[in-house]
Amino acid sequence: MEFEFDEDQRLLQQAVRETLAKTREQPQDALWATYRELGWLDAPPVELAIVLEELGYVADPTPFLATATWFAPLAGRLPDGSGTAVFDGAGRFVLDADRADEVALLTGSGVVVLPGTEVVAERVATFDAGLHVAHVTAPSELVAGVPDLALMGLAITTVGACRRIFDLVVAHVKQRHQFGVPIGSFQAVKHKAADMYVAIERARALAYFSALTIAEDDPRRRRAALMAKAAAGECQHVVFANGLQLFGAMGFTWENELHRYLKRALAGDLLLGPALVHRTALLALESAKEGAAA
């Protein structure tokens, strides 16, 4: 297997980074128009992961994630405008359900797509003020069936947010002096930072592997998606704890931007269930396979 970006993928990553660096101050509508215009919503799984990682890095405020990785795999098409989906069997904590133009519902009798205006969705207040999360009152009986793409999408978005936290923290410990030296020269600090790095590398590799198995419709795709979501959650745990700790009191303030990414990363773990849920699902998947083989 070849597990590195090819030339086109590298160029895409660079282009996405450059675009997002330029559009930082723009309002959501303008961002959304840019993303659509650049065709990011149409990207195949690995390329989509490249885009999502960078959107996670900037804690993107648009409904891109839900549209591309919740609505699209369920409906089998892109929505007219933005979209989301209800596939948890309950309609709880649905990303962007309060503002989506179209909502796909996984029901006992298949997928039903409704205009957003016909879906009762109540936004709930969460710790991440930039995130839209809503409870949906479903018009028909719902069943659970989370798409692999949705797990991968949240995983790589979380990894992107973790990378941002990591970059902020590394810059901070290089610049912050105590006892006459940069705090990044202390081993206790270095080791926490190194652990953040390893956790990110592990989760990032698994997220791209998940995207790759989806792209090639490989039989390991479910397993890979569960691993990716679990690893992203585990990564977030290390990066949140070590990152906030290393940033000191400054990181605990509202003025510092660190909290935006800490929250996006933590939300990424919790949405669709934290790491524990996916570790358990992985075990169930393996024992089901064994049962089938026996």
Added chain:
Amino acid sequence: MKLGNDPEAEKFRAEFGAFLDEHLPLAAQATERPRSSSHMPEWTRRWQRTLFDAGWLLPGNPPEYGGRNATLPQVLAHTEELSRRRIYHSFNPQGVGIIAASILTFGTEEQKKKWAVPLLRAEMTASLGMSEPGAGSDLAGLRTRAVLDGDHFTVNGQKVWTSCAHDADVLLTFVRTDPDAPKHKGISVLLIPTSLEGVVRRPVPCMTDPADTDFNEVFFTDVRVPTENLVGELHKGWTVAHGSLGHERTMLWISYAERLEDLVRDAPSDAEWYATLQTDLQALRLLGYQQLSGTRNPAEVSVLKLFGSEAVQRASWHAMVEAGEASLLHPARTAPYNHMALEVFTSSWFERYARTFPGTIAGGTSEVHRNIIAERILGLPR
């Protein structure tokens, strides 16, 4: 990015697989067990020579050094196939993987003929003399002294943790040749035959069993080593140190992946740690492939070493604890006997757990690798 393997490498893998099917020693031929990684019973020597002669020992080498000029994906396929079948291609792995490899990279033509080929053909065995009582993690602080005196060096000093020195014919030994130079700059590398006068080896049993002697202390007293045994340039031993370990390190992750796979096989569980074990195994492979693509910072091998060794340690602890009081049993067998590998991989849960610590201590402790990651990848100040 793609999942599929290089077709050339797959053909190569199949060819090697067929060779193994035909030539692998039978269990009945392998009853005499190696007691250390420099002790090679006759059957292990025959096995290594068979691989050498067929160009399957180190396929990336040219034929005169036991290979067939294979490409990197082919070399990986070869290593993976050995790993998948749990076959030791050499029961003197450091002799082949580090010492012969260093001689082939840094040695003279004469040295290649005199030392590397016999090591690769299992006509002799070698151990690596690096650590000293005062130089472990701080390897460059080594003090074993070699004084150039005409046609020979006179060596005095002490090595420790020299794995299997008591069974080795020769030691690749790091010595200080210039005590006045900065510590990284005054080091040289000598091939010191253990038969030379003044070389005394004292095996030190491992914590797992008083009869298990792997570690050694080696004392050098006025040992006269011919200058022709100098490997690489005088005072440039640090380059050799990096090179020899580099050979090992790029593929070291595969051995951790093997241990994780062993645990997946030997300790099935419906507890959460077992999901983490499988996830770690998948992640380690992915990071390993990424590293082999050659596009990464070479310091990233520290990520593989740190992550791989600690993942094995965590999972081994869980496997031991999950077996409960039964893990008190020692000696014990926790997996089927495999005559082509070492018994330690299938021994008691206690031993399997305890033996993960060499992974987090040798070859740079986990603490040192965290420093390397922080300094050379993240750019934090020293």
